[in-house]
Amino acid sequence: MKYDLAKPLTRGARRTLGDFTDTLLQLAAEKSFDQISVNELCQRADYPRATFYNYFDDKYDLLDYCWLHISQEFQFLPAPADGKENSDLLMYFDRLFAALKQKLPTFSTIMKFNPVDGTLVNSFISFFRGKLRVVVSSCQILQTPDLPPELAAEHVANSILLLIEWVFLKNHVVSQEQLHQYLFQLLGIVKIPDESI
Amino acid sequence: MKYDLAKPLTRGARRTLGDFTDTLLQLAAEKSFDQISVNELCQRADYPRATFYNYFDDKYDLLDYCWLHISQEFQFLPAPADGKENSDLLMYFDRLFAALKQKLPTFSTIMKFNPVDGTLVNSFISFFRGKLRVVVSSCQILQTPDLPPELAAEHVANSILLLIEWVFLKNHVVSQEQLHQYLFQLLGIVKIPDESI
C-alpha cells in the first residue's frame, strides 16, 4: 500500500479509494482477476494509471484493500470480541455470517469467473484468516491442554473459514442452527443444544 | 501446462522439465517467488525463453509442476490408500511426513524468502490439498452423520495440512507420537493410545 491509511483520509482520497474498489469488484464479476490489467481498471474507473500507483503497489494490493474496505462496512469488526467465552465466539460467528450474507449476490457473481483456488479467492480467504486469528486467539477455546495455542487458534480459524467457503463461495444453503452443528462438529466440541439462551 | 504430460516423455523433455524445476527451487532459495522473472529463470537454466513457453503457460504453471515433480519422487503416491480404515489414513499420514522430511532442508531455505501467506506457499498448500482431498475422501473417517461428506473430507485435509505447515514450513520439531496426538485432537477423535499395534 503506497497510501497511508493511518492518517485521516481527504474527501478526494476517500472517493478515489472507493472508485477503485468498486471498479475492481465490478470487473471481477465479468472476468477472472488474473486477466484484469491495471490499464483496464484505470480506463474503467476513469483515472490515469499514475493515480492508481499513487495509492497501490499493484493490483494485488488493491485486492487486499478491497477486503479491508468491505470489512469496514461491518461495524462490528472495530469492536471484536474481548469476551472469552465460547458463546462470544458463536455470537461473533453469527454476526460475521449475517454481514457476509448481504454481500452474497456480489460473491456468487464473482465466483462465476474466479475459481475457489484462484488468486482472488485465496486473497479473500487469507484476509479473513488474519482477522479470525486475532479474534479467535483472544478467546478461550484453547482449553485443549495437549495442543499448542497457535495451532488451536489456527484450527478454529480454519474451521470457520471452511464454513464461510461452504456457504458464501460454494453457495450451499444452510440454516443457522445447522451451521452451529457443523461448527461444533468441526471443532470437536460436544454438541450444545440451541436452547442454551 | 502447455506440454502434454500424459504421453511418454522424451529424454530431452525430461531433462528440460527437470532443469526448470531445479532452477526455480534454487532461485526460490535466494529470493521471493514474486520477484523471480521468467527471463532470469531462463538465463539461469540456460534455455531460451521460447523453450520455457513451450512447456509452461507462465511461472505459476511451472510452480505447480514443481510440486508434481517433487511428489512423484514419493513412490507411495501412485499407490494411495484404497484402504478405508482410520489406521490406513494414519499410515498414509506417516509416509507423507517421512517423505517430506527428506525435503526439509530445501523447504526451510525457501521459507527464508517466501512468507507463509505468499504465492509460493499458497501454491504448495493448494497442491497438497488437492492430493489429500482424493486420498481422504476414499477413507471412512466420514463416520460423522451430521456433516456433509465433502465438508468432512475438506476438514480432514485442512487438519493434515495444518500439521504439514506447522512442521515443514514453520519448522517446529515434533515427535511422531505427538503429531498423532495433535492430529486426533484436531479431528475431534478420541485419543487413541499408541500401543494399538
Next chain:
DNA sequence: GGCGGTGTTTTACAAGTGTCCATGATTATG
C-alpha cells in the same frame, strides 16, 4: 487576491510478458 504545500496528472522510459513464425536440431519410426 496571491503563496506554498499537497497530491494529481501527463509523459516518457526500461524491463518483463506472452505469442508467433521461420529455421534448425532431435527423435522415434520405417
Next chain:
DNA sequence: CATAATCATGGACACTTGTAAAACACCGCC
C-alpha cells in the same frame, strides 16, 4: 540410414508493468 514428426531456437512483436520527473490543480493560510 532415411523420413516425417516433433521439439528447440532466435528474433520480432504488441502489450503490461512499475517508476521517475516535470507540469498542473487544488487546498488552507496570510
